[in-house]
Amino acid sequence: xxxxSFTVIAQIINFLILVYLLKRxxxxxxxxxxxxxxxxxxxxxxxxxxxxEEARKELEEQRRIRKELQEKWNEMLAQxxxxxxxxxxxxxxDARKKIDEEQKNWSEAILKQRTAFLRDLRxxxxxxxxxxxxxxxxxxxxxxxxxxxxxNFLVQLKQLTKKEKADFTRFISKDERKxxxxxxxxxxxxxxxxxxxxxxxxxxDKVEINFKVSPDLICGIETRTEGKxxxxxxxxxxxxxxxQLKKAFTEISFQxxxxxxxxxxxxxxxxxxxxxxxxxxAFLTKEIAPDKFEHDELNHRI
Numbered sequence: 001x002x003x004x005s006f007t008v009i010a011q012i013i014n015f016l017i018l019v020y021l022l023k024r025x026x027x028x029x030x031x032x033x034x035x036x037x038x039x040x041x042x043x044x045x046x047x048x049x050x051x052x053e054e055a056r057k058e059l060e061e062q063r064r065i066r067k068e069l070q071e072k073w074n075e076m077l078a079q080x081x082x083x084x085x086x087x088x089x090x091x092x093x094d095a096r097k098k099i100d101e102e103q104k105n106w107s108e109a110i111l112k113q114r115t116a117f118l119r120d121l122r123x124x125x126x127x128x129x130x131x132x133x134x135x136x137x138x139x140x141x142x143x144x145x146x147x148x149x150x151x152n153f154l155v156q157l158k159q160l161t162k163k164e165k166a167d168f169t170r171f172i173s174k175d176e177r178k179x180x181x182x183x184x185x186x187x188x189x190x191x192x193x194x195x196x197x198x199x200x201x202x203x204x205d206k207v208e209i210n211f212k213v214s215p216d217l218i219c220g221i222e223t224r225t226e227g228k229x230x231x232x233x234x235x236x237x238x239x240x241x242x243x244q245l246k247k248a249f250t251e252i253s254f255q256x257x258x259x260x261x262x263x264x265x266x267x268x269x270x271x272x273x274x275x276x277x278x279x280x281x282a283f284l285t286k287e288i289a290p291d292k293f294e295h296d297e298l299n300h301r302i
Contacts, residue, residue: 145219146185150195153221157198157230169203171228179207182214183221199223 160168172179181187181195196209214222222231 149221150191154194154198157202160202165202168228171225179209179223179225181209181211181223182217184217184219186213187211
């Protein structure tokens with residue numbers, strides 16, 4: 001097949017013209033549309049990236065806020081636990097304090113009841129012992145209890161050793177030279193004279209002797225100076241009874257004692273009477289400080 005040169009050249013020129021025309025009237029618009037589309041896509045991609053970055057930042061912010069809230073919640077929870085523990089300790093402390101106060105009040109109430117019971121029992125025992133002592137001594141000696149008490153008191157004064165006499169005399173005030181004689185009953189003039197004479201013999205000198213009736217004494221008589229006391233009475237036995245009762249209160253509860261009070265009183269009282277009768281009394285030689293009468297007791301049987 002023969003190729004026509006003119007035809008080939010014409011086709012090339014036509015093709016170039018077509019390309020030029022396409023480029024001038026079609027390709028630029030297409031390229032422009034493609035560029036615009038590319039720019040739109042690029043803008044959307046950038047917007048998407050920006051939104052993604054914003055979302056990432058928002059997520060990080062939310063995580064940070066959540067972390068802060070968690071930390072704050074943990075802190076508040078720890079503080080709440082601490083406050084609850086503190087409040088619990090305060091409540092426990094207040095409860096213990098209240099219990100201690102109630103226990104103290106309860107103990108004081110029991111102590112008052114026990115003291116009242118001992119006081120009542122002591123008075124009852126004193127009355128009964130005095131009555132029995134009066135009857136027993138009256139039957140044995142054939143005279144009143146007061147006279148018997150005085151006689152025994154005088155005997156004990158006369159039996160004082162030289163050392164005891166010196167100790168007794170030493171406590172008599174050199175300025176006032178006074179001696180006080182207390183008794184649970186009124187002394188007649190004859191008995192006062194006997195006691196005065198015996199005391200002057202013991203002291204070896206004249207002194208002023210004052211007599212006084214003292215209801216606090218229990219069936220007894222005593223003489224005292226500023227720092228010395230000589231007594232003959234049954235009070236020490238009542239003290240022994242009181243000690244036994246205190247021991248009983250220590251060993252058993254107050255409720256048990258209240259329910260068995262009548263029985264316990266009978267047992268203790270019978271034991272007390274068995275130890276004391278017949279005709280048992282006490283002679284007390286006591287050395288005490290001038291401002292406080294504290295003494296040791298010497299017990300004797302007659």
